[in-house]
Amino acid sequence: MEKPEYYCDVAIVGGGPAGSTVATLLKKYRPKLRVAVFEKEQFPRDHVGESQLPYISVILDEMGVWDQVEAAGFPIKVGATYRWGKSPKLWDFEFLNHGQFEPVPRPSKFEGQRQHTAFQVDRGIYDKILLDHAASVGAEVYQQHAVKSIDTDGDTITSITVQGDQVNGKVEAKYYVDCSGYAGIMRKRMGIESLVPTTLQNIAIWDYWRGASWAVNIGIEGTRVQVMSVGYGWLWFIPLGNDRTSVGLVVPANYYRDRGLRPNDLYMEALANDPVVSKLTEGATREDQLQSTKDWSFLADRLAGDNWFLCGESAGFADPILAAGMTLAHKGARDVAYTILEFFRGEHDEDWLRERYTEGNRRAIMQHIRFADFWYSQNGQFSDLKDYAKEIAGDAGLDMNSDDAWRWLGTGGFVDQDSSITDFAGFSVVATKSLTANFLEDEVHYELFGKTHFRLNLGGAVQGFGSNLFQGRINKHPCYIRDEKYLPMLGVCGWVAHLLGNQERTAREIVGAADAFRLAPERTQLEQAMFPKLLIQTLEAMIADGWIVAKVVPGHDGWPKFDIDESRFMHENKDVAKLVGE
Numbered sequence: 001m002e003k004p005e006y007y008c009d010v011a012i013v014g015g016g017p018a019g020s021t022v023a024t025l026l027k028k029y030r031p032k033l034r035v036a037v038f039e040k041e042q043f044p045r046d047h048v049g050e051s052q053l054p055y056i057s058v059i060l061d062e063m064g065v066w067d068q069v070e071a072a073g074f075p076i077k078v079g080a081t082y083r084w085g086k087s088p089k090l091w092d093f094e095f096l097n098h099g100q101f102e103p104v105p106r107p108s109k110f111e112g113q114r115q116h117t118a119f120q121v122d123r124g125i126y127d128k129i130l131l132d133h134a135a136s137v138g139a140e141v142y143q144q145h146a147v148k149s150i151d152t153d154g155d156t157i158t159s160i161t162v163q164g165d166q167v168n169g170k171v172e173a174k175y176y177v178d179c180s181g182y183a184g185i186m187r188k189r190m191g192i193e194s195l196v197p198t199t200l201q202n203i204a205i206w207d208y209w210r211g212a213s214w215a216v217n218i219g220i221e222g223t224r225v226q227v228m229s230v231g232y233g234w235l236w237f238i239p240l241g242n243d244r245t246s247v248g249l250v251v252p253a254n255y256y257r258d259r260g261l262r263p264n265d266l267y268m269e270a271l272a273n274d275p276v277v278s279k280l281t282e283g284a285t286r287e288d289q290l291q292s293t294k295d296w297s298f299l300a301d302r303l304a305g306d307n308w309f310l311c312g313e314s315a316g317f318a319d320p321i322l323a324a325g326m327t328l329a330h331k332g333a334r335d336v337a338y339t340i341l342e343f344f345r346g347e348h349d350e351d352w353l354r355e356r357y358t359e360g361n362r363r364a365i366m367q368h369i370r371f372a373d374f375w376y377s378q379n380g381q382f383s384d385l386k387d388y389a390k391e392i393a394g395d396a397g398l399d400m401n402s403d404d405a406w407r408w409l410g411t412g413g414f415v416d417q418d419s420s421i422t423d424f425a426g427f428s429v430v431a432t433k434s435l436t437a438n439f440l441e442d443e444v445h446y447e448l449f450g451k452t453h454f455r456l457n458l459g460g461a462v463q464g465f466g467s468n469l470f471q472g473r474i475n476k477h478p479c480y481i482r483d484e485k486y487l488p489m490l491g492v493c494g495w496v497a498h499l500l501g502n503q504e505r506t507a508r509e510i511v512g513a514a515d516a517f518r519l520a521p522e523r524t525q526l527e528q529a530m531f532p533k534l535l536i537q538t539l540e541a542m543i544a545d546g547w548i549v550a551k552v553v554p555g556h557d558g559w560p561k562f563d564i565d566e567s568r569f570m571h572e573n574k575d576v577a578k579l580v581g582e
């Protein structure tokens, strides 16, 4: 047998956000591992995908790199302004209550309000910070080293061939991770099929601008990204610093083909047609490096094999309307690192580890694809794309009011097996309900309101394990599973399931038990404040997922009407609208 040129414990292909995250977390929790990253480019290199979500900051903090990213001075994303939905009026989505962002000098710490904000990153700078950080914690990082081929034996990767100055030849590792992004080099080599579960087949055209204005300045260096529908697609406007702004257009591939315009002409036409983006780019200049790409949503059939993992964009891609690609990449990468750490520890069944990684991450990507379908199909501003929106809605079976939409979105379940947190594509239950109702110009409706009796429904469920990831370990907890939906016996879900047991409980009994739990002396002030909100969202999600059957028995008190102030994170826009005289 040919002697390998190089040996390591974990070989990672690609040094984007996914690759750096896997490498850093492996080194953090098991410093003795030999971890190598092979990246074909020399960083900094430009990359599209700049608008982050707050959850990334939690992972950056765990990686020990949040302070460096903060020190780079990227604009702080406190939310987004949209022209999207039935009405042409602008509206805001806020990460902080009512968008209240205090003017705290920078660089700041990852605490308080900054735990709820995100960054708008210039990927050339951001990806380099992360990759350099991976090297600084001991990963062996090789830039301008491309992986050229992969040798396999059945479902096992036996080696990869790397071409570069320092490593040139066969590399053997115990585990291999495909973080090669769109290239998906291992996915293709391992013959993993990709599902395209959506009609959304778009292309994106973008350029970078110098001297564009920010739509809003909030606190110190806080702003909102702009997402503006035009008749045939939508524009993103993402400031990346004081002087550089990413401005892109997304249109259906068919529309682009049928219009027959050159990409530059279509791009400039869309900018000219949108009052917000045209105003903000007045007097600004383009870098004149127009780029374009297909942004076809897809989902790989399997994300893990005998000794390999697909991670980040090589595992799947959801349309950028939700600005979630990097969040999925960082989150999936953290999961791969934790999974490999458990493989080395040998305490969990390996098949279970592979399955939980595949299922959890496929589910997350699928939720985003589904939510993107919903966004597109319900956008009345696509005046030239009515048939396209109808086709997406038809293919997805989306002809509905907001209650139906809620049920449709929840096909794969709202309760997350890993954390028992109830959300959908990163949006809380309240936010998802508000968004769907807003798009459909419908009232927000909670199943919970007015119900008097609640019963746990475990019929047809099997017992299994859920997991949660904490400080480098995957901890197992008991869980019920039915129709790909999970009921983890953990957190608020576990509390509710234990309380109900096999007894029907009244609303009054649950409220009483919740008060006793919340007000126990050992609870912190934060827990006391958060528990009622979490309980409502958990009950609503458990009803939607079929774990609770709720009914009304006349003569009993129904679940008390609760006021949820939806305007704290979603409301009509005032500032940008004023800027453009709307």
Ligand SMILES: Cc1cc2nc3c(=O)[nH]c(=O)nc-3n(C[C@H](O)[C@H](O)[C@H](O)COP(=O)(O)OP(=O)(O)OC[C@H]3O[C@@H](n4cnc5c(N)ncnc54)[C@H](O)[C@@H]3O)c2cc1C
Binding pocket: 013, 014, 015, 016, 017, 018, 019, 038, 039, 040, 041, 047, 048, 049, 050, 051, 052, 053, 145, 146, 147, 148, 179, 180, 181, 182, 183, 185, 204, 293, 294, 295, 311, 312, 313, 314, 320, 323, 324, 325, 326, 327, 329
């Ligand atoms: C039009 C568009 C807009 C987007 N907007 C957003 C957004 O606003 N917010 C957001 O969060 N996400 C967005 N995304 C998604 C985001 O860009 C990706 O999710 C993210 O870059 C994925 O990170 P990754 O590490 O998996 O892959 P990448 O960042 O693509 O990194 C992969 C790396 O692998 C390297 N590589 C490839 N092949 C090889 C090889 N053979 N050998 C060695 N190295 C190799 C590449 O050079 C690259 O550096 C957008 C995507 C598109 C297409």
